[in-house]
Amino acid sequence: MPASLPVRDATSRRSLRHPARRPTRHRAAAPVAFLAAFLVLGGCAATTRTIDPESEVHYDASYDFSDKKEIVEALTSSLLATPRVQQVSGKPVIVTYGVANQTSEHIDTGGITDAIRLELIQSGQYRFLNRRQRDNVLDETDYQYAGFVPPEQRVAEGRQLGADYILSGTLRSIEKRQPRQWRLNKRKLVYYSMTLELTDLQTGELSWADDVEIARESSQPIIGW
Amino acid sequence: MASFASACATPGVIDRARGQLRGGDANAALETLADADVPSRDRLLLLLDRGLVAHAAGRHRDSIAAFAEADDLIERLDIVSLREQGVALVVNDRARSYRGESGERLWIRTFQMLNYLSLGEPEGAAVEARRALVVLDEHPETLAADAVTRLLVAMCFEAAGQPESAAVEYRKLAAATSTGAPPGVLRAAWLNARRTARPDEADALAKRLPETVLAEARRELEARDGELVLVLAAGFVPPKRAGDLFVSADLRIAFPYYPVGFDGRVPALAVRVDGEPRTSSVVTTRLIDVARAALEERGARIAARQTARVVAKYNIAHSVSRQDELAGELVRLLLFVLEQADTRGWETLPATLSLAQVPLPEGEHDVDVTVSTGTGTWRARLDDVAVRAGRRTFVSLRPDVAGELRYAARPD
Numbered sequence: 281m282p283a284s285l286p287v288r289d290a291t292s293r294r295s296l297r298h299p300a301r302r303p304t305r306h307r308a309a310a311p312v313a314f315l316a317a318f319l320v321l322g323g324c325a326a327t328t329r330t331i332d333p334e335s336e337v338h339y340d341a342s343y344d345f346s347d348k349k350e351i352v353e354a355l356t357s358s359l360l361a362t363p364r365v366q367q368v369s370g371k372p373v374i375v376t377y378g379v380a381n382q383t384s385e386h387i388d389t390g391g392i393t394d395a396i397r398l399e400l401i402q403s404g405q406y407r408f409l410n411r412r413q414r415d416n417v418l419d420e421t422d423y424q425y426a427g428f429v430p431p432e433q434r435v436a437e438g439r440q441l442g443a444d445y446i447l448s449g450t451l452r453s454i455e456k457r458q459p460r461q462w463r464l465n466k467r468k469l470v471y472y473s474m475t476l477e478l479t480d481l482q483t484g485e486l487s488w489a490d491d492v493e494i495a496r497e498s499s500q501p502i503i504g505w
Numbered sequence: 506m507a508s509f510a511s512a513c514a515t516p517g518v519i520d521r522a523r524g525q526l527r528g529g530d531a532n533a534a535l536e537t538l539a540d541a542d543v544p545s546r547d548r549l550l551l552l553l554d555r556g557l558v559a560h561a562a563g564r565h566r567d568s569i570a571a572f573a574e575a576d577d578l579i580e581r582l583d584i585v586s587l588r589e590q591g592v593a594l595v596v597n598d599r600a601r602s603y604r605g606e607s608g609e610r611l612w613i614r615t616f617q618m619l620n621y622l623s624l625g626e627p628e629g630a631a632v633e634a635r636r637a638l639v640v641l642d643e644h645p646e647t648l649a650a651d652a653v654t655r656l657l658v659a660m661c662f663e664a665a666g667q668p669e670s671a672a673v674e675y676r677k678l679a680a681a682t683s684t685g686a687p688p689g690v691l692r693a694a695w696l697n698a699r700r701t702a703r704p705d706e707a708d709a710l711a712k713r714l715p716e717t718v719l720a721e722a723r724r725e726l727e728a729r730d731g732e733l734v735l736v737l738a739a740g741f742v743p744p745k746r747a748g749d750l751f752v753s754a755d756l757r758i759a760f761p762y763y764p765v766g767f768d769g770r771v772p773a774l775a776v777r778v779d780g781e782p783r784t785s786s787v788v789t790t791r792l793i794d795v796a797r798a799a800l801e802e803r804g805a806r807i808a809a810r811q812t813a814r815v816v817a818k819y820n821i822a823h824s825v826s827r828q829d830e831l832a833g834e835l836v837r838l839l840l841f842v843l844e845q846a847d848t849r850g851w852e853t854l855p856a857t858l859s860l861a862q863v864p865l866p867e868g869e870h871d872v873d874v875t876v877s878t879g880t881g882t883w884r885a886r887l888d889d890v891a892v893r894a895g896r897r898t899f900v901s902l903r904p905d906v907a908g909e910l911r912y913a914a915r916p917d
Contacts, residue, residue, distance in 0.1 A: 380628065380665075380666075381628050381631075381632065382631070382665075382667065384632060384635040384636050384639070385632065386632050455639070457639075466583065502583065502584055502585055503584065503585045504584040504585070504586055504587070505586065505588055
């Protein structure tokens with residue numbers, strides 16, 4: 281306990297020498313404490329905000345909605361600008377066979393094909409078969425011909441469209457992490473490549489193909505509180 | 506003090522679930538873990554157990570979700586927490602968040618591959634296979650003994666229609682000359698080489714294959730048969746134990762180790778298909794070998810931290826003693842008691858993981874499986890197992906320590 285005595289003495293001496301300062305310090309401390317509490321509590325508060333889907337936002341190097349948007353825009357504009365596919369008489373009919381995911385992430389590539397299909401349909405230059413609904417179409421047709429639906433209301437059989445082209449693709453990634461060594465940040469480099477291709481069903485020829493590449497590096501500290 | 510003391514034990518809820526699984530009741534274990542609340546430092550253990558127990562119970566979506574959560578946590582735990590390091594410096598390593606050994610990080614991928622294969626989603630399984638390769642590349646020597654996981658990686662690539670990627674992994678497996686690649690590995694590599702039109706490689710592999718295995722693989726290829734792949738997780742990996750090294754009478758270093766003598770007996774597998782006995786090529790990994798190597802890999806870091814802790818504890822006790830001798834002795838005693846080895850681990854892991862390849866003609870088959878381990882014999886009947894020509898059907902099985910062979914998964 282003797283060690284604390286000089287400190288107590290020094291404080292009391294300072295107070296005696298400058299009696300006017302003491303209340304001033306108290307007055308200054310209150311707003312500082314309030315500000316600190318405000319900043320701490322404000323920093324910890326949960327927030328939600330709406331983000332413009334057109335904006336480019338990346339929290340890390342992984343695939344995200346901004347990448348999907350970039351891929352879809354680049355590939356649809358490339359396909360729409362290709363004169364050879366447009367020269368087919370009438371609107372070409374396309375069936376999509378999906379995009380193979382060959383990355384190290386569980387990516388729903390169905391979202392990419394759906395968005396590309398939507399863009400192409402909205403361009404008015406292509407028609408699409410709904411392959412995903414094929415079984416349901418068959419079920420519904422069978423139901424109509426099972427005697428429950430009057431003949432004049434039944435869909436005519438053998439009138440479905442035949443596809444001219446198959447739309448398919450592959451999404452690949454190469455990921456590199458910084459080797460384990462003395463460092464303050466952990467870096468990760470990810471390269472994505474999305475290839476899309478259109479195959480002529482009649483000839484088997486690859487009528488069109490293009491790809492989009494995205495490379496990104498992320499860094500995060502390896503020391504925290 | 507209570508907080509420090511609680512840092513010395515695995516949460517009771519995890520222990521209870523582990524006991525239920527050992528008793529053969531995966532569903533009860535899963536229920537116990539479902540709403541469990543554990544300290545954040547043990548959260549990874551909870552997620553690992555939950556993932557594996559859900560897999561054993563055949564609830565693959567739940568298992569995938571638990572393991573995915575474990576992945577996110579591991580990513581966050583890769584940031585060194587100064588607060589945790591500070592506490593661990595004066596208490597023990599159990600005060601730190603459990604991060605998982607390298608082997609455990611690999612086996613998350615193994616069971617995720619099995620989950621996706623069981624759900625008939627080869628593309629998802631191939632994603633997990635690529636992630637497994639990242640872990641295998643980070644710890645090439647420590648994890649080299651796990652032939653089953655790398656074999657599964659190759660099979661996932663084949664299932665997803667990427668035989669060239671599979672070929673790379675088969676080559677690595679076949680080149681493992683230190684222990685000699687098992688016939689089951691060479692057989693799968695030979696089939697891949699033939700199917701991807703690499704005759705020279707196939708010929709080289711054929712020379713290393715036993716005649717009977719080669720003849721059977723040839724029949725499978727010519728008849729365009731399919732294959733039933735049984736993945737058998739048997740027994741339980743032993744828990745880590747605590748060892749003590751006394752620096753002085755009142756100063757000790759506690760460290761974790763795996764007991765010697767438990768090597769996980771390789772289970773004997775007998776398969777009958779439609780009433781007829783069938784031969785199978787079996788590849789087995791003893792997880793304890795890999796777990797032991799992974800712990801040894803971390804040995805230098807554990808030793809460095811223990812040394813720093815001994816120095817810190819000595820200095821704390823010494824400085825208190827200078828003020829008050831009695832208080833110093835009490836602090837010394839407290840720090841002595843708090844010195845505990847971090848023996849936490851993923852204890853629901855099996856002792857062995859075996860992969861058996863059974864060639865079968867296309868169609869539906871009734872399969873009888875008999876598994877003999879050191880603790881007993883288990884039998885299971887798998888009805889109407891669908892096999893497609895040139896494809897593999899994966900079935901994951903876990904014979905529990907007490908109880909019947911649990912039929913964990915079957916693909917469509």
